[in-house]
Amino acid sequence: MTPDVICRFIDAAAAAIGEHAADLTKLDRAIGDGDHGINMQRGFDAVAEARDTICGLSLPGALQKIGMTLVMKVGGAAGPLYGTLFMSMGKAAPESMVGIAEAATALRAGVSGVAQRGKSKAGEKTMLDVLVPVTEALEAAATEDAGLDMALAQVREAAGRGLESTRDMLAIKGRASFLGERSVGHIDPGARSSQILVNCVCDIAAELSNNPAEPA
Amino acid sequence: MTERVGIVIVSHSPEVARGTADMARQMVGSEVRLAWCGGNSDGGLGTDVAAIKAAIEEVFGPAGVALLVDLGGAETNSEMAIELLEESQRDRVVICNAPIVEGAVMASVEAAGGAPLDQVRATAEELSP
Numbered sequence: 333m334t335p336d337v338i339c340r341f342i343d344a345a346a347a348a349i350g351e352h353a354a355d356l357t358k359l360d361r362a363i364g365d366g367d368h369g370i371n372m373q374r375g376f377d378a379v380a381e382a383r384d385t386i387c388g389l390s391l392p393g394a395l396q397k398i399g400m401t402l403v404m405k406v407g408g409a410a411g412p413l414y415g416t417l418f419m420s421m422g423k424a425a426p427e428s429m430v431g432i433a434e435a436a437t438a439l440r441a442g443v444s445g446v447a448q449r450g451k452s453k454a455g456e457k458t459m460l461d462v463l464v465p466v467t468e469a470l471e472a473a474a475t476e477d478a479g480l481d482m483a484l485a486q487v488r489e490a491a492g493r494g495l496e497s498t499r500d501m502l503a504i505k506g507r508a509s510f511l512g513e514r515s516v517g518h519i520d521p522g523a524r525s526s527q528i529l530v531n532c533v534c535d536i537a538a539e540l541s542n543n544p545a546e547p548a
Numbered sequence: 549m550t551e552r553v554g555i556v557i558v559s560h561s562p563e564v565a566r567g568t569a570d571m572a573r574q575m576v577g578s579e580v581r582l583a584w585c586g587g588n589s590d591g592g593l594g595t596d597v598a599a600i601k602a603a604i605e606e607v608f609g610p611a612g613v614a615l616l617v618d619l620g621g622a623e624t625n626s627e628m629a630i631e632l633l634e635e636s637q638r639d640r641v642v643i644c645n646a647p648i649v650e651g652a653v654m655a656s657v658e659a660a661g662g663a664p665l666d667q668v669r670a671t672a673e674e675l676s677p
Contacts, residue, residue: 409621
């Protein structure tokens with residue numbers, strides 16, 4: 333199951349980021365330097381190129397390799413942030429994914445890494461405004477012993493709500509912070525790319541639960 | 549030469565990085581090991597971890613290295629580059645919280661005078677509020 337999740341994620345993420353690159357650029361042009369779409373596309377295309385290598389690794393190894401690839405290829409401020417997200421998740425991930433609780437633990441480690449790297453937290457109009465609510469939703473689902481369908485619905489809802497919450501926030505991190513009040517009224521591009529990736533993972537989890545993968 | 553602190557300039561723009569290095573060299577000539585990098589791996593505006601790491605390694609010496617960076621991504625990508633260095637090098641490489649051009653010039657002059665790393669950084673950082 334582990335390699336399948338990773339393979340599917342790489343393919344889905346590269347496709348989704350490619351599909352939404354123009355939209356991400358547009359959001360970043362409004363409150364930044366306009367390169368988020370192209371940077372993320374460069375990063376995830378590089379991950380897709382290394383797909384076969386990455387799919388052969390263990391879950392922790394694969395996540396760390398995805399992270400390192402993003403660090404080396406994204407080229408903007410998002411590189412260290414997304415790179416750290418995946419690398420920190422990788423360090424906390426079990427050898428093969430088992431369930432919601434393990435996913436929550438890994439994501440919490442990822443989010444802590446991002447918060448530390450970016451010296452930020454939720455409420456500052458960043459990717460954390462999607463990732464923190466998503467982590468909390470996963471943790472709640474694990475505590476409540478929710479089924480997968482319920483957990484995924486809560487995660488998607490948290491991601492969408494988190495994204496929308498960035499609209500009226502004042503940016504105090506990154507290039508958007510240079511705009512001050514003018515940053516208000518715009519969705520954060522990093523929050524949007526995070527939501528896109530979260531939705532990819534949810535789609536894959538749903539697919540795999542409906543069509544269990546063959547043993548690796 | 550190897551006892552002096554090395555200087556690395558990291559800008560989102562290769563032109564800014566090169567020009568800043570030129571200005572620093574005007575002050576210190578070849579007395580200080582100095583490297584610059586700018587732009588992402590496609591040659592566009594941005595920063596590239598591999599290039600930053602290579603620049604640090606190019607000027608690394610026992611006295612360590614001071615980095616001058618422009619905006620946020622240059623700093624975080626420089627942090628990533630430092631984390632990829634050999635363990636023995638990592639704690640002798642610092643990122644100065646200073647304006648890139650003025651900081652690079654001040655840091656280079658300080659380095660040329662033989663100042664240790666923490667002093668090179670402190671001098672550059674005096675320029676920041």
